[in-house]
Amino acid sequence: MSNVRYRWASLGCGVIGHQLAEALQKLGGGLYAVGNRTHAKAVEFAAQYGIPKVYERMEAVFADEDVDIIYISTPHNTHIDYLIPALSAGKHVLCEKSITLNAEELGRAVACAREHGVVLAEAMTIYHMPIYRRLREIIAGGSLGPLRMIQMNFGSFKEYDMKNRFFSRSLAGGALLDIGVYALSFVRYFLSSQPTEVLSQVKFAPTGVDEQASILLKNKEEEMAAITLSLHAKQPKRGTIAFENGYVEMFEYPRGESARITWTVDGRTEEISEGSTADALVYEVRDMEAAVAGEHDDMQLGYTIDVMDLMTEIRQSWGMKYPEEE
Template identity: 70%
Template sequence: MKTFNWATLGCGVIANELAQAMQSRGQKLYSVANRTHEKAVAFAEKYGIEKVYNSIDELFEDENVDIIYISTPHNTHISYLRKALKAKKHVLCEKSITLNSEELEEAIKLANENNVVLAEAMTIYHMPIYKALNEKIQSGDLGELRLLQMNFGSYKEYNMKNRFFNRNLAGGAMLDIGVYALSFVRWFMTSCPNEVLSQVKYAQTGVDEQASILLKNKEEEMASVILSLHAKQPKRGTIAFDKGYVEIFEYPRGQKAVITYTDDGHTETVSEGETKNSLLYEVEDMEQTVAGNADLMHLDFTRDVMKIMTDIRKEWGMTYPEEE
């Protein structure tokens, strides 16, 4: 398979993990761009990256770039997606891929028009444990899916200037952690939920600090999701079937699940992949998709999840400055 030139737009935590993932396979990122040029230079020196752009626009103009990983704040994504996709670059974009469905549909249209791959960097779709669980489910050993229960709570200090609570940086639980929980739900549900109920508790800045969500699809599979940015919860997912239930902890980058069978209570442990390689799995699936070997990026699920989040926020009446 062809060796692709990857560029990172952004120099934060995820960009560092991306650079380390490339190193683990004996490669380096081709180039780096960042709003603050000095940070891009320091990042390049750290990882031996040869090319640093003086401006972000130079990245999109570089004909040698194949794939761009965007890891800037998510309210900036659509402006960069427009430029990258029009420049015929494949894009792997950090979650949440856009602010809302309208932006995502615009980006998908541009990707289709320019014949490039657009995908969200959602770890759940690429961790081997989820592919292994799908095989187990498809075998019929667990019977029909009935219920999913999802928890994701982190404790962030009430610093209303940080990105978690900052409305000008599209803060809030839904787009930051809710996207993981809803992506988990969508991965296992037979079809997209078409009935959704929710509650919200706001932070002082007007973003969603806490939320509870109930979902049901046409197959009458049901899910509950509890989110918080100011109350720690275990990152736990439970999937209940006729013949047993599955528990998975630290599910955004999970590597082990425990199945308990209903008839006699015996358990089975399924282990696949490693948490530390989560970015590597994304990179590999993206490259396979760009190469045309398989479509492994699940943009259809991303689309469904974004619609759920957009519809919920519309029901709440919660918007960001870019949407007003």
């Protein structure tokens, strides 16, 4: 029996497209349709997953009355070109991170979604992994005390191939939009309010995109966060949330399934586990379908907006623009 209630179409059939198809199959359903810039790849993808409809042109999805939800996983500088017509056609949209290039684009998409009464959400795994909801419950219980500091690391080692999308200006490359969005989403999820003070440093790649960055944040409650990012120096994907009475550590936090609490007074540790890394897309699909059904409003669009505002402000302070912004 299928636990999938809506007909999904995927724009893009890269790594995330495959994970989406597998998640829908885990839930007893499957993708209804797929579109890709290279039609032959879409045909091959559809054959692999038994998808009944392949669009000759990606834009055909907007006129397809049988489609309920569109998942966009194309390069993020193309997202706005698909978001506006999808939302205008009355489609609900789950869009891969970063949801847009900047706050102005996201503002247009949010306004369009509200005008047409549809759900718009960023596919940010952090907002849907069960471990995060469990940690929220523990924090709300008060035993850890007030939040003081969050420290985030995310470093990948990408070969110095300036034609790679990670370093490409024409594909909106750079550390901030690709990996920084995870760190900032983690920070915003736990901070009591949006940071109002922002400081940063950047090292540019030869192409002009941000290869490495450090970011300091503080909000009105004087909760602070420090983030380090790199595309050419490996770091653990580690988040540390420090409270007055203890601290929480999470490794591989973009799709985390466990955390460790260390209590300050006696050094005692407690392991917390919830959910499964392998089911990250399953949780996103379930939450999106529940939101579309009106069962909750828990897709965290407010956090998505806050994070995009921060990333836009940070890039403006660097004087870094993508071709679409010039």
